[in-house]
Amino acid sequence: MIPLLRLYAIVDSSAHESTQDLVACAEELVAGGCTLLQYRNKSGNARMMLEQARELKKHLGRWSGGRPRPPVSSESVPRTGASGAPQSIRLIMNDRADLCLAAEFDGVHVGQEDLSPESVRKIIGPDRWLGVSTHNPEQLREADLTSADYLAVGPVFATSSKEKPDPVVGLDGVRRARALTRKPLVAIGGITRANAASVIEAGADSVAVISDLLRDPRKSAEEFFRILR
Ligand code: TZP
Numbered sequence: 001m002i003p004l005l006r007l008y009a010i011v012d013s014s015a016h017e018s019t020q021d022l023v024a025c026a027e028e029l030v031a032g033g034c035t036l037l038q039y040r041n042k043s044g045n046a047r048m049m050l051e052q053a054r055e056l057k058k059h060l061g062r063w064s065g066g067r068p069r070p071p072v073s074s075e076s077v078p079r080t081g082a083s084g085a086p087q088s089i090r091l092i093m094n095d096r097a098d099l100c101l102a103a104e105f106d107g108v109h110v111g112q113e114d115l116s117p118e119s120v121r122k123i124i125g126p127d128r129w130l131g132v133s134t135h136n137p138e139q140l141r142e143a144d145l146t147s148a149d150y151l152a153v154g155p156v157f158a159t160s161s162k163e164k165p166d167p168v169v170g171l172d173g174v175r176r177a178r179a180l181t182r183k184p185l186v187a188i189g190g191i192t193r194a195n196a197a198s199v200i201e202a203g204a205d206s207v208a209v210i211s212d213l214l215r216d217p218r219k220s221a222e223e224f225f226r227i228l229r
């Protein structure tokens, strides 16, 4: 079973004016204790995505792929995992298994309209992480039978970060999902520092967040960890 911290940060290219800005945000998130970062780009072409992903890898890659992450300032953020081993940063590519390999990322996250989980697994091999988005119990049951390392459920609340989002599943949707899988469960969609604790209480192992990490990413991440301790 993969180890998941309570916060799964997503850096979305549409929220940043430049690659430099996107990388700076990611570095701040890592300084705030994030060890799992997804790169999401819904508007760029493959070449542009790979360029940005490689920049992320260049700046954070020192700590990805199993190497210890840098020290963080806040004592509220765990420096080591439950085993006492140092935590490492994992970079996850949204949508694209090919770009995950090309950028030497640590995993892929796919949705219902991307390659199937088993097709992605064939491409990325047994060791890289694979996450699958689900929006209802049927999709969750199906994804649970795959080799996915974690499942995502959402949108839990209304979100403006996704175009044409599926219907909101609410906290009940998280509870239902929890009852249907023993895989690590990531909740996503409209999750903020104000409602994150209720999402974990409903059974999620981790919360994936875009918007509520944008302003002062380091401090926001530290606050999430403090709230979800
Ligand atoms: N999938 C379901 S909701 C969502 C995605 C990618 C967007 C989450 O962004 P935010 O800003 O944290 O609501």
Ligand code: MG
Binding pocket: 094, 095, 109, 110, 111, 112, 113, 114
């Ligand atoms: Mg997708």
